[in-house]
Amino acid sequence: MNGVEAFLLGRTLMKIGEQAMPPPKSGSSGSVRSVVVVLGDLVSHPGTTVGEIAARTGLPQSQVSTAVARLEEAGSVDTEPDPADRRRRLIRPAVEPSARVAEVRGSTIDEALATALTGPDGTAPDPDTVREVTAALDLLARRLTPSVTAR
Known part of the structure; x- marks a missing residue:
């Protein structure tokens, strides 16, 4: 696998993950993708600022601010306030998971993965293939956590 293939695989996995997540409350602004990217960065860098998240993720500061607002609302x-500069806020994952966090964590990718593995003619994926891909994804999830990629 080369870098382009790894990148494209990552995008495919992101789409499967997005499809598997329970929909946000109606009226929520901002994309699911940017919210998940921001939350992933916060897990690796708790106690950080919007500007620092924007610099690390490459997202525009306005998009990071919108994502943080959604995460805070949820x-x-x-x-x-940042003690060094009271105009900035320090952001960290909540100590107690919210109902929304529990809902998202409780969802699985099973249906979205089966849809992604459906044949071009609409045939359902072979159960052995689904198990094999699920096992491979479980291994990747254990080995490639956000903290690994932050190094």
């Missing part, structure tokens, strides 16, 4: 993050 109870997924806590914020506090």
